[in-house]
Amino acid sequence: MSEKITRFFASRWGIILAGALIGLLAPLLQKAGNPANMGICVACFERDIAGALGLHRAAVVQYIRPEIIGFVLGATIAGLAFREFKARTGSAPLVRFILGVFAMIGALAFLGCPWRALLRLAGGDLNAILGLAGLTVGVAVGVQFLKASYNLGRSHSAPAVVGWVIPALMVGLLLLLVFRPQFAEGGPIFFSESGPGSMYAPLLISLGVGLLIGFLAQRTRFCTMGAIRDVILMRETHLISGVGALLVVAFVTNLALGQVKFGFAPQPVAHSSHLWNFLGMALAGLAFALAGGCPGRQLFLAGEGDSDAGVFVLGMIVGAGFSHNFALAGRPDQVVEGVLKVGGITPAGMVAVLLGLAVCLVFGFSMRQK
Amino acid sequence: MTTTVDARGLSCPQPVILTRQAIAAGAFPVEVLVDTVTSRENVRRAAEKAGLQVQVEAVGEEFKLTLTQ
Numbered sequence: 440m441s442e443k444i445t446r447f448f449a450s451r452w453g454i455i456l457a458g459a460l461i462g463l464l465a466p467l468l469q470k471a472g473n474p475a476n477m478g479i480c481v482a483c484f485e486r487d488i489a490g491a492l493g494l495h496r497a498a499v500v501q502y503i504r505p506e507i508i509g510f511v512l513g514a515t516i517a518g519l520a521f522r523e524f525k526a527r528t529g530s531a532p533l534v535r536f537i538l539g540v541f542a543m544i545g546a547l548a549f550l551g552c553p554w555r556a557l558l559r560l561a562g563g564d565l566n567a568i569l570g571l572a573g574l575t576v577g578v579a580v581g582v583q584f585l586k587a588s589y590n591l592g593r594s595h596s597a598p599a600v601v602g603w604v605i606p607a608l609m610v611g612l613l614l615l616l617v618f619r620p621q622f623a624e625g626g627p628i629f630f631s632e633s634g635p636g637s638m639y640a641p642l643l644i645s646l647g648v649g650l651l652i653g654f655l656a657q658r659t660r661f662c663t664m665g666a667i668r669d670v671i672l673m674r675e676t677h678l679i680s681g682v683g684a685l686l687v688v689a690f691v692t693n694l695a696l697g698q699v700k701f702g703f704a705p706q707p708v709a710h711s712s713h714l715w716n717f718l719g720m721a722l723a724g725l726a727f728a729l730a731g732g733c734p735g736r737q738l739f740l741a742g743e744g745d746s747d748a749g750v751f752v753l754g755m756i757v758g759a760g761f762s763h764n765f766a767l768a769g770r771p772d773q774v775v776e777g778v779l780k781v782g783g784i785t786p787a788g789m790v791a792v793l794l795g796l797a798v799c800l801v802f803g804f805s806m807r808q809k
Numbered sequence: 810m811t812t813t814v815d816a817r818g819l820s821c822p823q824p825v826i827l828t829r830q831a832i833a834a835g836a837f838p839v840e841v842l843v844d845t846v847t848s849r850e851n852v853r854r855a856a857e858k859a860g861l862q863v864q865v866e867a868v869g870e871e872f873k874l875t876l877t878q
Binding site for chain 1: 817818819820821822823825826829844845846847850851854855858870
């Protein structure tokens with residue numbers, strides 16, 4: 440029976456089901472309180488967690504997002520239920536950490552992970568086209584490295600406790616969210632009083648949706664980067680059918696909820712600086728390809744015991760700290776007294792994106808071990 | 810002559826890339842060793858797409874896939 444379920448989830452209908460469910464639930468989370476075109480965004484939500492912990496002090500993006508906790512623990516539950524939870528470690532963790540840092544810097548230059556790029560497009564935000572194009576180019580470059588035998592090396596199995604570190608961390612975050620302790624006067628835990636960080640669906644709804652998606656995504660191996668990579672690398676359309684389902688269902692759901700507004704500017708929590716939308720996501724896409732998974736997939740892998748994916752997740756959270764402390768993240772377009780003020784990234788942000796691309800290329804050319 | 814691909818510990822998509830290289834080399838049967846269910850299903854999918862017969866055997870916590878024409 441368990442084997443039959445596993446085969447179903449590994450089938451095309453399984454992955455379409457997972458994508459469609461994310462496409463349905465994300466706009467509903469927005470309806471329930473999450474920020475616009477940000478029903479789910481792995482990068483933004485990890486950034487909010489970094490802010491809540493005080494790793495950055497951007498007051499508008501600080502909240503412990505239960506969706507992230509749910510994604511990890513949902514994958515843990517699925518991993519345990521289907522005997523796939525397996526603690527493993529040792530595949531170039533430090534390289535994965537740095538890839539996570541720059542993946543986040545790239546994603547925040549664009550203002551979203553691949554999931555949010557799809558959800559932004561499904562809400563009519565045409566800037567997402569630039570982001571998705573950049574993502575595709577970044578992944579395509581990563582595929583060239585894979586073809587030239589780029590490899591981060593083998594992991595090996597480890598004592599169970601290694602696999603439990605990230606799930607335990609998530610339980611800790613959940614406790615901090617529920618009890619909201621304050622560790623110093625005017626200090627963490629921080630919760631935004633305005634801006635995107637102050638907009639959230641009720642805790643139990645967010646957590647429940649996170650657990651459900653985490654469970655399904657662990658079973659189906661849903662991955663947006665992998666979807667693009669597999670098409671380019673081997674004309675394999677399995678994963679991308681899930682991504683397509685996400686996009687279509689999210690668009691239809693947004694239409695039904697009146698959440699679609701076509702155009703480039705101003706769009707919610709987005710900027711229309713086309714070049715940096717493209718390059719930011721190109722950096723993110725390359726980093727995801729070199730690390731073997733999109734931010735969502737890294738959370739699900741971390742949930743089923745893959746501590747190397749866990750290191751990538753921690754890299755992303757630290758990267759979010761740098762991104763906001765050093766003002767590298769994209770600033771949204773704003774309308775001030777009826778005049779559109781186009782956002783974008785600072786010169787420092789531009790340097791950071793280019794530096795990230797250079798670092799990824801160095802890893803791409805040099806990591807060739809068997 | 811049997812070709813053996815040891816893809817244990819390698820993360821996605823390495824097991825599939827190595828399997829495809831072995832299939833292209835054409836020395837069947839091809840035996841692929843993997844240590845996760847994800848890799849097992851990915852290798853199975855790639856082999857079936859290439860029109861091969863796939864036999865899966867559990868070896869402890871690992872898997873051996875035998876691909877034949």
